[in-house]
């Protein structure tokens with residue numbers, strides 16, 4: 001193993017030397033110029049300028065990567081100054097062309113939404129490239145000396161220096177191996193190839209293309225756009241390229257290490273400050289990295305990091321402008337170890353940090369929500385948490401996990417009159433941990449053995465809308481004779497401000513009821529308790545055992561009415577608590593695998609909430625689904641239908657400059673519809689739906705599948721494919737496609753598709769036979785891709801006006817003939833009368 005690595009490293013050095021030899025036909029090289037500290041190296045990588053001695057004319061040069069082709073037809077090119085003998089960038093001006101070929105329908109449609117082309121083919125006039133491989137050497141044969149080098153460098157330098165920072169952390173992963181090590185350790189790892197191009201397109205303006213083997217999806221392209229002062233990063237496409245496995249196998253650096261345990265000691269100083277000492281146990285799988293990158297809120301400044309008691313070099317980096325990471329308010333911390341970490345090693349890291357990460361929303365409400373991660377993490381990976389908080393005695397603090405001592409207990413020896421200490425330990429590995437702080441009023445309810453607590457403050461946040469005042473006209477009847485005084489004025493009645501504290505008991509009771517229903521449908525509630533704590537604003541989050549619940553969800557029906565919310569808006573507000581409670585199963589216990597699978601936790605949490613509604617009020621259940629149906633058929637101000645934002649599997653990419661609310665609408669609303677379709681078609685095919693009036697029953701195949709998902713994937717991540725495999729196990733014979741036990745057609749057409757078909761019948765005949773009748777005809781699907789398959793429930797309307805279920809027909813493409821037995825008094829065929837399909841209603 002060592003030999004191979006040495007050889008490949010020498011090859012790398014050889015290429016670099018060769019490059020220097022050719023490139024320095026002019027003045028001498030500065031290859032010994034290698035920064036000796038992490039900070040100096042990082043700053044060098046992040047601000048590199050162009051090299052006046054390496055300016056060339058370029059003709060007919062090309063760069064090829066799988067699915068990506070760049071032409072530099074004619075122009076001038078300058079390389080960046082070398083760093084430790086390596087060239088890592090180039091600036092080009094002239095005539096160039098890019099072709100980027102997404103490998104499948106979903107990605108081509110996404111590309112077309114943003115660029116108008118399914119395959120990107122665009123001229124560019126300038127390019128800034130950043131790379132970690134032999135790209136410079138590949139360009140050399142097409143270069144010849146150029147004049148006016150200094151003018152050209154002057155022109156390009158500003159762009160080079162400003163864009164260099166974008167990849168600084170990524171390149172540091174490679175370059176960290178060149179830093180001196182106390183033990184003189186050899187690098188043990190080859191880092192995946194990177195090519196990042198910032199291009200100025202002729203038609204499309206500035207955009208970026210990545211080919212980075214360190215990403216699970218190595219190729220992507222996109223563009224920053226500002227619409228109405230809001231910055232978006234539109235991801236045009238992102239995919240795994242078509243290439244030989246050896247070359248493409250991405251080395252996902254992030255998955256090489258996982259955190260097994262956290263021990264956090266935090267001091268909370270309202271209104272804003274958090275001071276923390278956090279121990280993190282990290283397990284290394286393959287090893288070889290010298291740099292580990294953690295997410296941590298940018299509002300928290302790291303003072304010190306230690307590994308096994310010795311200080312570790314670290315950098316705190318700005319997140320990339322406009323990325324998802326930045327919108328979450330996250331920051332990055334990169335640790336640079338003195339030597340590469342080794343396979344099987346368990347690192348015991350100790351971070352000390354502090355900052356103004358809390359915000360005060362007024363009236364005894366603090367929150368940590370929007371300002372990013374409050375402890376260093378790698379994203380979603382279940383770990384054990386041991387949390388201890390110190391905070392002023394006037395406040396109540398609720399955290400994830402089981403409270404093992406603290407405020408309210410007899411044995412709070414450590415607490416003083418002014419300060420409380422509370423200690424929380426996770427009952428099982430959890431993917432996120434958090435806390436909430438307020439001057440709360442508390443209520444409790446029980447769901448079997450599960451304690452359900454609700455915490456609300458007496459008031460709402462400053463930004464909460466005020467209920468409109470009502471003007472009451474004075475009575476018009478004649479005044480009582482002889483009564484003196486001023487003439488009567490209209491009376492202004494201002495409703496008293498809402499008070500979540502008044503409604504905490506109702507919230508706790510409803511949540512406890514929901515937990516009972518969810519437990520019978522999905523399997524046992526995963527944690528010992530659930531706390532629902534008020535959070536300012538209209539956002540809510542469901543974390544393991546702890547729900548951050550929007551102030552709106554604490555309003556009584558009367559308070560909602562005073563805010564003049566429409567009936568559906570009120571209904572949706574009331575669903576939030578149920579949605580977040582359902583996340584305890586979907587999202588907290590069972591996690592999603594990649595961004596392409598995240599839709600399922602939102603879609604399923606939303607549908608779970610709707611099921612509670614259906615249980616109590618089937619009419620309202622229909623109302624909400626119909627509202628989603630019409631939302632999904634709406635258009636943006638440019639007339640683009642919302643469904644063209646893409647399929648649920650594009651995850652957060654759905655939020656773009658075209659559809660700022662795309663992710664919510666598609667993953668929550670189409671997602672809920674997809675689960676409704678699955679449930680209905682499984683149930684119809686079992687012939688069970690007729691008897692139960694559609695109310696949810698734990699015996700349904702849909703719930704049988706979900707209980708299996710809970711059992712098999714508790715504490716694990718599940719992909720859309722794996723989820724559908726569980727549903728396939730419950731797939732009744734009538735839903736087999738081409739005699740196969742598969743839901744591939746549902747995944748392809750509905751989950752990975754955007755269709756909302758219009759369903760019609762043609763040539764329907766009902767023929768009387770000896771016993772009963774036979775109904776035949778053609779099901780027509782309109783406005784759909786030609787290969788869309790839909791399971792359509794077919795009913796007969798009898799002369800006595802009852803609807804009789806005849807069977808499911810898998811409508812395949814535009815037209816599908818069917819033939820089903822029917823009762824002899826059938827007089828009409830009706831498709832999907834219960835409207836269980838996300839179709840366009842006539």
Ligand SMILES: [Zn+2]
Nearest residue numbers: 579583602605
């Ligand atoms: Zn959610």
